[in-house]
Amino acid sequence: xxxxxxxxxxxxxxxxxxxxxxxxxxxxxxxxxxxxxxxxxxxxxxxxxxxxxxxxxxxxxxxxxxxxxxxxxxxxxxxxxxxxxxxxxxxxxxxxxxxxxxxxxxxxxxxxxxxxxxxxxxxxxxxxxxxxxxxxxxxxxxxxxxxxxxxxxxxxxxxxxxxxxxxxxxxxxxxxxxxxxxxxxxxxxxxxxxxxxxxxxxxxxxxxxxxxxxxxxxxxxxxxxxxxxxxxxxxxxxxxxxxxxxxxxxxxxxxxxxxxxxxxxxxxxxxxxxxxxxxxxxxxxxxxxxxxxxxxxxxxxxxxxxxxxxxxxxxxxxxxxxxxxxxxxxxxxxxxxxxxxxxxxxxxxxxxxxxxxxxxxxxxxxxxxxxxxxxxxxxxxxxxxxxxxxxxxxxxxxxxxxxxxxxxxxxxxxxxxxxxxxxxxxxxxxxxxxxxxxxxxxxxxxxxxxxxxxxxxxxxxxxxxxxxxxxxxxxxxxxxxxxxxxxxxxxxxxxxxxxxxxxxxxxxxxxxxxxxxxxxxxxxxxxxxxxxxxxxxxxxxxxxxxxxxxxxxxxxxxxxxxxxxxxxxx
Ligand code: GLC
Ligand code: CA
Numbered sequence: 107x108x109x110x111x112x113x114x115x116x117x118x119x120x121x122x123x124x125x126x127x128x129x130x131x132x133x134x135x136x137x138x139x140x141x142x143x144x145x146x147x148x149x150x151x152x153x154x155x156x157x158x159x160x161x162x163x164x165x166x167x168x169x170x171x172x173x174x175x176x177x178x179x180x181x182x183x184x185x186x187x188x189x190x191x192x193x194x195x196x197x198x199x200x201x202x203x204x205x206x207x208x209x210x211x212x213x214x215x216x217x218x219x220x221x222x223x224x225x226x227x228x229x230x231x232x233x234x235x236x237x238x239x240x241x242x243x244x245x246x247x248x249x250x251x252x253x254x255x256x257x258x259x260x261x262x263x264x265x266x267x268x269x270x271x272x273x274x275x276x277x278x279x280x281x282x283x284x285x286x287x288x289x290x291x292x293x294x295x296x297x298x299x300x301x302x303x304x305x306x307x308x309x310x311x312x313x314x315x316x317x318x319x320x321x322x323x324x325x326x327x328x329x330x331x332x333x334x335x336x337x338x339x340x341x342x343x344x345x346x347x348x349x350x351x352x353x354x355x356x357x358x359x360x361x362x363x364x365x366x367x368x369x370x371x372x373x374x375x376x377x378x379x380x381x382x383x384x385x386x387x388x389x390x391x392x393x394x395x396x397x398x399x400x401x402x403x404x405x406x407x408x409x410x411x412x413x414x415x416x417x418x419x420x421x422x423x424x425x426x427x428x429x430x431x432x433x434x435x436x437x438x439x440x441x442x443x444x445x446x447x448x449x450x451x452x453x454x455x456x457x458x459x460x461x462x463x464x465x466x467x468x469x470x471x472x473x474x475x476x477x478x479x480x481x482x483x484x485x486x487x488x489x490x491x492x493x494x495x496x497x498x499x500x501x502x503x504x505x506x507x508x509x510x511x512x513x514x515x516x517x518x519x520x521x522x523x524x525x526x527x528x529x530x531x532x533x534x535x536x537x538x539x540x541x542x543x544x545x546x547x548x549x550x551x552x553x554x555x556x557x558x559x560x561x562x563x564x565x566x567x568x569x570x571x572x573x574x575x576x577x578x579x580x581x582x583x584x585x586x587x588x589x590x591x592x593x594x595x596x597x598x599x600x601x602x603x604x605x606x607x608x609x610x611x612x613x614x615x616x617x618x619x620x621x622x623x624x625x626x627x628x629x630x631x632x633x634x635x636x637x638x639x640x641x642x643x644x645x646x647x648x649x650x651x652x653x654x655x656x657x658x659x660x661x662x663x664x665x666x667x668x669x670x671x672x673x674x675x676x
Contacts, residue, residue: 131364133222134324134391135429136587137174138492138577139499143189143437143521144181144203145543147502149535154542156523156534158199158208162215167559171505171570172577175222177326177368179437181209185235187295189437189521191226191328192233196313206320213321224324224368225317229310230332231296238309239297243284253306254297255289255335263289266341272466291332291341301333301350311357318358324366327351327390330381331371343377351381351389359388366391368431372443375421382428392497393424394431397444400453402434402487404445406477407456409626411602413449414490418593429588430496434487435504437521439468440476462512472520474507479551481507481569482668486623488573489650489670492580493606493621495591506562506570509552514544522547527560579649583674585619594634600626601665603634620645620673622652624665634661648672 142161150159161178168176180190181203190200199209216223232239241250260278268274270292278287279294288297299306314325334346351367358365369381369390375397383389398421401413424430440457442450450467457476458469469476477483484507491498503524510519522544526533532546532554539545546554562568580586589606596603602625607618624630636656645654652671653664665671 133174133364134366134497136581136584137222137497138172138580139175139177139224139431139497140168140171140173140502141177141179141436141499142502142524144178146521146523146534148524148526149537150204152536153202154535154537155202156543157202158204158212160535162208162212165212165215165219165221169219169221170574172574172581173221173500175224175323176216177224177324177499178226180226180228180328185233185295187233188293189517191228192231192235192293192296193228194233194235194237196309197316210320217321222323223321224326224366225322226328227310227314227317227325228328229299230329231290231292231298234295234297243281243288246284246286249305252303253300255300256284256286257289258286260287263335263337263339263341265339266291266335270466289335291329298332298335301346307350307353311354314354314358315361318362318365322365324368324391326368326370327354328370330369331373331377343371343373343380348380348383348389352383352387355383355389369393372396372441374444375417379422379424382424382426385426388426388428391428392431393428394433394499395421395496396441397421398430398494399433400440400442400445400449402490403440403457403476404449404453405602405625406483406487407452410599411623411625412599414602415593418591430494431499432491432494432496433499433501434491435473435476435501435520436499437501438517439465439470441466441468443467460512465517470510470517470519471512472508472510473501473504474557475509475552479507480668484569485572485576486625486668486670488576489621489672490602490623492576493586493604493619493672495589495606505573506557506559507552508557509547509549511545511547511549518544525554525558527558528555530554532558533560576649579672583617583619583648583672585617585674586621586672589619594620594636596632596634598630598632600624600628600630601632603632603663617646617674617676619648620654620675621670622650622654622663622665623670624652624667627667629664629666631662631664634663636661643675646674646676648674 145156147156148160148164150157181199182193183195183198183200184190184192199206213223238250238253242253266277281288290297331342334344335341336344367390371378371381378393381390381393398417401417404413405411442453458464463471508525511522512519523532523534523546562570585606590608592605594603602623604621605618650671651666651669654673655662
């Protein structure tokens with residue numbers, strides 16, 4: 107394997123990078139993110155809907171867990187036809203979540219506790235209830251007439267696929283009022299904005315400024331591959347889209363240095379990597395790695411890690427010093443857009459045997475039920491998530507192994523109230539149960555009486571505390587946070603082994619970390635081909651039950667079934 111290790115950097119780079127680290131513009135490079143769903147996290151005013159007061163009250167829990175940043179999906183005024191991704195006003199807080207003042211206090215308190223805050227910027231579309239759309243449909247010649255993509259026919263852009271296949275038959279919808287069709291990539295109540303119009307681009311920059319001025323540390327750019335359309339294309343990742351993202355980044359670097367852009371682009375690696383931009387023209391600081399995620403789930407069932415390896419082999423090193431956003435689950439379906447047809451059917455068979463477990467091109471279930479509540483599997487996939495190159499994103503409730511309610515509408519089944527304690531309302535809200543935004547999970551094995559923060563936080567052996575310990579271990583192992591990544595070839599497909607070495611942030615403190623994973627249900631022994639000079643190294647165990655030994659130039663790892671090991675070489 108490895109010809110150069112550890113990696114050294116030039117003294118000039120070292121000086122520059124140390125300066126950046128000091129000013130903390132690079133905070134995202136070693137951050138762990140935690141996604142909440144605001145209406146389901148904690149209800150501060152007893153109306154059954156989570157809000158900013160409730161979230162602020164729970165910041166001490168989030169900081170205790172050991173994460174660095176919170177991502178709060180859209181909380182803007184909205185008819186909630188898509189959980190708030192249908193925005194009716196970019197620059198306000200929906201009343202059920204509180205006031206702008208509550209938001210400011212949340213940001214202030216998060217920062218006081220050392221936690222960064224990321225919010226969504228939904229650029230591609232608005233709600234049809236947005237005043238811009240009302241103006242556009244009623245007054246075609248007026249200032250908003252050109253804010254959306256209108257057409258006399260529904261035949262333009264025939265090569266564009268439909269994303270929400272469960273509900274939509276066309277990307278065009280007829281508007282009675284204007285007597286024209288409008289373009290929508292998602293729900294028909296989410297008309298796409300017309301980015302050809304400079305006024306629309308300006309509005310988006312203004313919306314970004316509005317939240318940056320209030321102190322947010324990052325913007326997740328929702329659904330960005332679809333900003334522009336062009337005849338004869340599939341309307342995804344078009345050059346004009348990249349140009350605009352680069353313009354947003356330029357504005358951010360000039361006006362809000364240190365505030366990061368995160369790309370939600372559900373695309374293959376060679377396409378998504380474009381959202382980092384180039385050194386000369388950077389775009390996003392982080393891009394979610396969509397193709398990786400389903401391969402992790404596939405490996406659990408197939409006991410082969412070939413899919414994970416193949417994804418990384420096709421994953422270019424991010425340009426412009428960007429890093430990957432890694433995740434297992436989020437508020438959406440476990441998307442299967444990035445796997446082959448054959449893999450998709452296999453995944454449905456394994457993970458979504460009942461039709462109502464599926465949504466669009468994916469699976470609407472939570473992590474713990476997906477792995478049949480297996481603690482071992484939860485440990486295995488989280489260890490992998492926390493050691494691959496990128497910033498891990500955890501999804502609220504997965505840290506206690508929360509379940510789902512597949513009977514609920516759309517993706518609501520994975521967005522149910524956070525289970526804080528064993529009471530009927532799960533400690534989420536003191537409102538009567540019938541006023542809860544969504545019902546608390548009551549499936550056997552997953553009810554608040556069985557799964558809650560209160561039941562786990564005091565127990566050193568609980569899943570919650572195990573994960574918290576692993577987060578702390580990751581923090582201490584610098585190479586795991588921001589080190590280079592190098593796969594160690596093995597001839598055992600159940601094993602995934604790699605190095606992380608070097609780190610941009612902590613110059614000089616770059617003990618390489620060896621990570622080994624066994625996806626098989628049997629214990630495995632493997633020999634690892636390591637460089638000769640590694641023989642003298644001493645091995646410090648960090649986490650997992652694997653054992654690594656070296657004798658006479660040969661390295662051996664013994665990894666128990668469904669287990670792993672992290673080792674620092676000193
Ligand atoms: C993104 C969001 C998803 C939403 C969609 C349309 O994919 O993650 O929840 O439905 O955009 O806005
Ligand atoms: Ca409330």
